[in-house]
Amino acid sequence: MELKEIAEKMQEVARGAGRLITEAKHPEVFVKEGHANFVTSMDLASQKYIIEGLAGLLPGANFFAEESEQNRLKPGYNWIIDPIDGTTNYMLGYKHSCISIGLVQDGRGVAGVVYNPYLEEMYVGIENQGAFLNGQPIHAANRGMEDAVILFGTATYYQELADLTFAAAKAVFDRCADVRRSGSAALDICYTACGKCDAYFEIRIQPWDYAAASVVAREAGCAVTGLQGSDIRYDNPVGVLTGNPAICREIYRIVDEQAARLKGER
Ligand code: IPD
Numbered sequence: 275m276e277l278k279e280i281a282e283k284m285q286e287v288a289r290g291a292g293r294l295i296t297e298a299k300h301p302e303v304f305v306k307e308g309h310a311n312f313v314t315s316m317d318l319a320s321q322k323y324i325i326e327g328l329a330g331l332l333p334g335a336n337f338f339a340e341e342s343e344q345n346r347l348k349p350g351y352n353w354i355i356d357p358i359d360g361t362t363n364y365m366l367g368y369k370h371s372c373i374s375i376g377l378v379q380d381g382r383g384v385a386g387v388v389y390n391p392y393l394e395e396m397y398v399g400i401e402n403q404g405a406f407l408n409g410q411p412i413h414a415a416n417r418g419m420e421d422a423v424i425l426f427g428t429a430t431y432y433q434e435l436a437d438l439t440f441a442a443a444k445a446v447f448d449r450c451a452d453v454r455r456s457g458s459a460a461l462d463i464c465y466t467a468c469g470k471c472d473a474y475f476e477i478r479i480q481p482w483d484y485a486a487a488s489v490v491a492r493e494a495g496c497a498v499t500g501l502q503g504s505d506i507r508y509d510n511p512v513g514v515l516t517g518n519p520a521i522c523r524e525i526y527r528i529v530d531e532q533a534a535r536l537k538g539e540r
Contacts, residue, residue: 277385280331280377281400284387287327288373291320292391295358295373303365308431312361317341320357324375328353332377338508340482347481347509352378354485354508359388360458362430374460376485378508386489388460397464399490407468414496414518415469422450422472422521425462427479435477441532442475446525459514463487466517467494473517475525477501481508488516497522501529 294316295301301314321341328335335351353375358364360371369392377385388397397412399405405412424446428439447453454471456462460483462474467490485508492498498506501513503526513529515522534540 275331277400278403281385281387281398283328283331284375284377284385285389285396285398287324288375288387288389288396289391290327291323291357291373292389294323295320295364295371296391301365306431309433310362310430312365313341314358314361314365316364317358317361320373321355324355324357324373325353328375338481340480345481347378347381349380352508354378354482356460356482356486359460359483360456363457368457370456370461371458372461374482374486376482376487376489376508378485381507381509383485383489383492383506383508386486388464388486388490390461397467397487397490399467399486399493401489401493403493405467405490405492405494407464412468412490412494414466414491414494415472416518417472419450419521419524422518423452423454424450424517424521424525425454425456425465425471425474427455427457427459427462427474427476429476429479432478438529438533438536439477441536442477442525442529445528445532446475449524449528459483460487463491463498463514463516466496467491471517473515473521473525475501475513475515475529477513477529478511479514480511484514488514491516501526
């Protein structure tokens with residue numbers, strides 16, 4: 275099956291999951307391990323819906339999904355799924371969350387679909403075929419640092435990373451136009467892909483949060499790397515930096531400087 279056809283099916287499933295979560299009346303909230311780490315009954319329902327919708331599309335493909343017990347990247351095809359990225363936003367009715375479905379083949383992101391059901395915005399990236407928002411091609415912005423709006427994230431349960439994250443965010447804020455922390459990494463990355471914002475960074479993030487959006491961003495011409503400029507792998511939580519390549523280089527330097535400063539080296 276052609277990647278384009280697979281991406282169409284991914285969009286259909288993401289749209290269905292989007293309907294499911296936005297129509298739900300009173301989702302139950304459960305507490306996961308770690309500080310302020312939540313899951314709702316609709317994360318679980320959405321994940322089940324997505325897995326059932328994709329099963330059989332690529333026989334033998336592995337499922338790697340946020341709400342599963344055992345997650346491991348395997349050789350061949352892997353579906354990497356976040357059934358609701360922005361769970362805290364979802365619980366609060368903040369209406370900035372999405373469904374994220376990535377397809378990784380032998381460690382390479384080949385297709386990604388990120389759907390914001392509130393705005394009906396469908397971001398799609400297909401290897402070597404480009405990135406799209408509701409069917410229209412999208413590209414990274416080309417603003418300089420002074421005019422840039424930069425997004426950053428941090429998971430509430432990685433409290434040990436808060437000092438570095440907020441020190442880096444402050445140092446970035448001092449040099450750019452403005453910063454944001456939205457609560458959905460997948461949407462943040464897609465916002466860099468379509469030029470609504472200029473770059474995004476997070477010190478440590480899970481593969482299901484970045485897999486799909488990384489393909490959208492890469493295909494839109496963004497740099498998509500680890501925080502040291504390394505290639506993105508999809509097997510472990512890593513630092514992620516996406517956006518206009520020149521700004522990404524600057525952010526890398528800033529994070530590095532702040533890490534050294536906090537360690538007392540500079
Ligand atoms: C979280 C969001 C947040 C990011 C965290 C993620 P979740 O995902 O993407 O923006 O900063 O690292 O854990 O828990 O809402 O799926």
